[in-house]
Amino acid sequence: xxxxxxxxxxxxxxAVAICIVCGMGVCPDHLVHEETPVWEGDYPIELKPDLEHIxxxxxxxxxxxxxxxxxxDEVC
Numbered sequence: 750x751x752x753x754x755x756x757x758x759x760x761x762x763x764a765v766a767i768c769i770v771c772g773m774g775v776c777p778d779h780l781v782h783e784e785t786p787v788w789e790g791d792y793p794i795e796l797k798p799d800l801e802h803i804x805x806x807x808x809x810x811x812x813x814x815x816x817x818x819x820x821x822d823e824v825c
């Protein structure tokens with residue numbers, strides 16, 4: 750699998766991870782590995798703090814979207 754973000758830039762880079770939010774393949778330069786809020790599968794999405802403090806991998810666009818949509822500072 751190739752990095753989707755690199756492919757958009759005209760590069761041919763292997764993906765090392767898959768975003769847990771959107772499923773996009775990402776290389777080390779385009780991933781974010783940090784603690785993320787937990788969300789329920791139903792709408793409206795309600796973000797909750799991760800009580801287990803697990804670091805997860807997300808792509809940069811999903812990371813931005815999660816940060817923009819945080820309802821509580823202590824969650825994000």
